[in-house]
Amino acid sequence: MSLVGKKAPLFTAPAVINGEEIVEDFSLEQYIGKNEVIFFFYPKDFTFVCPTEILAFQEKLAEFEKRGVAVVGASTDTEETHLAWLCTPKNQGGIEGVTYPIVADTSKVIASNYGVLAGDWDYDEEGRLSFTGLPIAYRGSFLIDKEGTVRHETINDLPLGRNIDEMIRLVDALQYVEKHGEVCPANWEEGKEAMQATKEGVASYLASH
Incomplete structure (x- = not known):
């Protein structure tokens, strides 16, 4: 179900900010009343299409910021993995130099609430909880206005860059x-x-x- 026209699901989660600092209580609430937000999900750290997108957002970050827009990324990786990737040079497959926040959605609750999780939990015939599909996020992108309402969303399959x-x-x-x-x-x-x-x-x- 689309989130367009609805309030963006809020959360508190760990994130890496400024490319070097882990915070445990990052939230989109800090932007409400102040900034529009581009909130985007990507599948996994240390992969192939993902760094091209993350670095492309960084290259355009000044364009977003001069419009008063915050950029925030997220995946289901841990904050420690985010930090390791952020400390890895570009010529070694890393995303060193990225300064906007990257959220760690290890519980997959945020991706699920935004409708971008590439799989789902279910019960098998014996009543045991299992996960079907991939436990990572699709390439979801959300434009959230200053009131916290989603005004645009797109969701790309895993191989399709934005x-x-x-x-x-x-x-x-x-x-x-x-x-x-x-x-x-x-x-x-x-x-x-x-x-x-x-x-x-x-x-x-x-x-x-």
Whole structure:
């Protein structure tokens, strides 16, 4: 079930911040009323597609921050594994230099609450609890507004990497809508014309394009 239009599930969990410090009580609550948040899940530390995404978010971090947006990553690995990966140089498959928080969802509760866990718990015929599927997160991405409401989500299968520029475009669209009260048509980008959410507004936009 989609979380769009609903409050983002809050949590308190360990995380690595600033690429070097483990905190035990990281929470998204610190951003409510202050910042929009890009909260994204990735499958596993020390893998192949994941570092390309994590480093791509870092490369664009200044673009998010100048828009007042916080970036937070998460996987089902431990905080110690996160820290080890963060301390590993890029040329050795690491993500050294990443400064935004990376959450450790070892219980898999956060991934489950966000609907991105690539498997589920079930009981077998003998009544024993088991897990079917993969106990890791899909590549879920969530744009959360300042009120803590999810405004956009995408969930990619494990081999499919994300487009970080598209996340920036969505932030621009959300902030434009909230500032101007207009709506953003297909392929809208910052600097392009938006339109009024009325029949007349749509007709005028279509006539001019």
